[in-house]
Amino acid sequence: MKIGSLIGIxxxxxxxxxAFWVALAFLAFLSTVAMGSELMGGRRGVSAPLVAPYSWAMAAGEMGPMPAFFLALTIVMLVTSEFSWRTARQNVIDGLSKEQFFTAKWLMATMVALAFTIVPFAVATGVTIYGRVTGATPTSTLAPSSAPSSAEQAATHAAFADSTRKALATVRTATDSQRVLVSRQADSTQAALRQALRDARAQRPRAVYPPPDPGAPLVSLGDLKVFAGFFLGSLGFAAMAFMLAMLLRSTGGAIGVFMLYFAFLEQMIGLLLRRFGSADLANKVVPYLPVNALRGPTNPNVWHEAHVERLNAVAASLGQARVTADADMMKLVGLPLAWIGVFVLVTFLVFRKRDL
Amino acid sequence: MTILETSGLTKRYGRLTAVDHVSLSVEKGQVFGFLGPNGSGKTTTIGMLLGIITPSGGAFRMFGRDGGDELHAARRRIGATLETPNFYPYLSGRDNLRVAARIKGVAEDRIGEALDIVGLTGRQKDAFRKYSLGMKQRLALAATMLGDPELIILDEPANGLDPEGMREVREIILALAARGATIFLSSHLLNEVERTCTHVAILRSGKVVRQSAVRDLVAGATVASVASDDLAALRRIVAEYPAATGTEERGDRLFVHLADDDLASLNRFAHERGVTFSHLAVEKRTLEDVFIEATAKDAVGGAA
Known part of the structure; x- marks a missing residue:
């Protein structure tokens, strides 16, 4: 049977x-919220978070692992139902070989991974166009990089220490008759601390954003590289979910193991290596474990030079360290491909041997 | 022409032997009933024939072919279901048949005809999950007949159906047989099998204990059911009757197993000895009698 026919089925x-469309719509919705909340002058005060020609790079950083979760859920659902409804069995009875069924299912997983990559980036382009049309420009007080500068830290500490001293002095000098008012004084201590934080924030240096280029292409070559990297990482998570779904054949089991590994087990392995091996060993092994390896190519900074330059310009205006990206192609492309190969091959070998 | 032939087909799960050296032979045009109590290995045997369970031993040939790719090609000439009808619940009846047709490489314009035969044309756009059990079974039959397969394998096609549903399924099966298809169906509904099948094999604990034409299986020794006012005298003369091979007593009746089918001779024998029958009838052996006999504990190692 031709590949085209398998895809058609x-x-x-x-x-x-x-359920497939619901998952995709939910991803689109959450992507819009994630990128749009900033558009509305949200938590970081950025009025136009996505700017061409690096909007996809910015979007990739914004989304993080969220699309991977949706993708894994969807693939698990699409694969395990073939077993719970016994349609995998019926497909083979009807004339697909087990190899053809496997190929068809893996092609489906690839297509779904592509769809789940296209959707958030399409939303990103929409947000970019909105920003360009409304003329909104980035006016953040914080750099995209989350680490505060040393000057900022020092200012915060100073303000903090000062107001804490004042508040404690008030409590200490209270007479016995005033003890009943302690709770109220505790409130005033908290208020003092809050004021101190506000003062510290106000003293932060302002980030200087390069002005957006209205003539820049909506999607640049660097953006396409970011897309390809994001797709590679997504495909890896798809392969991982595919393997768990094909081997466990239960929706709850596959999703449970995926989430557990994704959120917890891999860090656990790192901790165990550190505890029972050495920090050196952990540092050597952990980057090669699947979640780390697959998140590598989803980092936009390794693909988009102009994006990194912009980040560094902003960082410099805040007195922060430069962003560096380790663009080791073996690690960024070779390693995820190797994991995908391992997942798919193991799944194939076990699936072929087991009864349906 | 032999359509399907198995020799020594075996499936072991650990220490359990689910299917034990099953040898069957199905000829073209037969409606072959595969009988056995629940758990006797019917579904496992069919699963091996359909390539979804790997046999632990033995071999089989379909359309005279065996081995890997050849068998795979042979399977496209088969229409089959295993256990319950297996379809995508969110797809309509027609879309489910489209999936099946694409896999079988059958033109989609044949779907309408199949839906028509099983009487689902009016409900073809409804999602499969909304179908009644009878409709699900009928859709399964429609899927098996796509592409005019030479062999149709059905696993418990009448399972769970009401008498009306059973009759519909029986009629569809007979119609498919009339079109020239060879049919292999498993069942534990003996009455259904007796009405539809030309040949049967009886499976017990994974072993074939009987295999023959239905006609030959239910023929054979005659059983006479007799009654008389004097039951003691009746017992005595039956015991003396030379052609009697055994008796059973149920209520006021005596069931006499005869070596011949000469009831007149039995009647004369009793009358000459002063016993008059108040009832005399031939009890036809049904497939059920044969089945119960064959699947009784001591029957293993019978005609395999």
Whole structure:
């Protein structure tokens, strides 16, 4: 049977599945909220978070691992249902070989990974266009890099120490008759601390954003590289979810193991290596573990030079350290491909051997 | 022409032997019933024939082909279901058949005809999950007949259906047989099998204990059911009757197993000895009798 026919069969099964569209719509919604909240002058006070020609790079940083979760959920759902409904079995009875069924399912997983990469980047372009049309420009008081500068830290500490001293002095000098008022004084201590934080924030240096270039292409070559990297990482998470779904054949089990590993187990391995091996060993091994390896290519800074230059310009205006990106192609492309190969091959070998 | 042939087909799960050296032979045009109590290995056997369970031993040939790719190609000439009808619940009946047709490489314009035969044309756009059990079974039959397969394998096609549903399924099966398809169906509904099948094999604990034409299986020794006012005298003369091979007593009746089918001779024998029958009838052996006999504990190692 031709590859085209296999894709046709999977296409029919997938596009008529409401849950697939619900997951995709939910991803689109959350992407819009994540990027749009900043557009509305949200938590960081950025009025136009995405600026061409690096909007996709900015979007990739904004989204983080969220699309990977949705992708994994969707793939698990699309794969395990073939077992719970016994349709995998029926497909083979109807004339697909187990190898063809496997190929069709993996092609489906690839297509779904592509769809789940396209959607958030399409939303990003929409947000970029909105920013360009409304003429909103970035006016943040904070650099995109989350680490505060040393000057900022010193200012915060000073203000903090000062107001804490004043508040404690008030409590200490209270007479016995005033003890009943302690709770109220505790409140005033808290108020003093809050004021101190506000003062510290006001003393932060302002970030200087390079003005957006209205003539820049909406999607640049660097953006496409970011997209490709994001897709590679997504494909890796898709392969991981695919493997768990095909081997465990249960939705709850596969999602549970995926989440557990994704959020917890890999760090645990790192900690155990540190505890029972050495820090050196942990540093050597941990970057090669799947979640770290697959998140590597989703980091936009390794693909988009202009984006990194812009980040550094902002960082310099805040007196922060320069952003560096380790663009080791073996690690960024070779390693994820190797993991994808391992996941798919293991799945294939076990699937072929097991009864349906 | 032999359509399906197995020799020594075996499946072991650890220490359990689910299917034990099953040898079957299905000829073209037969409606072959595969009988056995629940858990006797029917579904496992069919699963091996359909390539979703790997046999632990033995071999089988379909359309005279065996081995890997050849068998795989042979399977496209088969329409089959295993256990319950297996479809995508969110897809309509028609879309489910489209998936099946694409896999089988059958033109989609044949779907309408299949839906028509099973009487689902009016409900073809409804999602499968909204179908009644009878409709689900009928959709499964529609899927198996796509592409005019030479062999149709059905696992418990009448399972869970009401008498009306069973009749519909039986009629569809007979119609498929009339179109020239060879049919292999598993069931534990003996009455259904007796009405539809030409041949049967009876499976017990993974072993084939009987295999023959239905006609030959239910023929054979005659059982006479007799009654008389004097039951003691009746017992005595039956015991003396030379052609009687055994008796059973149920209520006021005596069931006499005869070596021949000469009821007149039995009647004369009793009358000459002063016993008059108040009832005399031939009890036809049904498939159920054969089945119960064959699947009784001591029957293992019978005609395999």
């Amino acid at each position: 999977e296409y029919l099964k997938t596009v008529k599945r409401r």
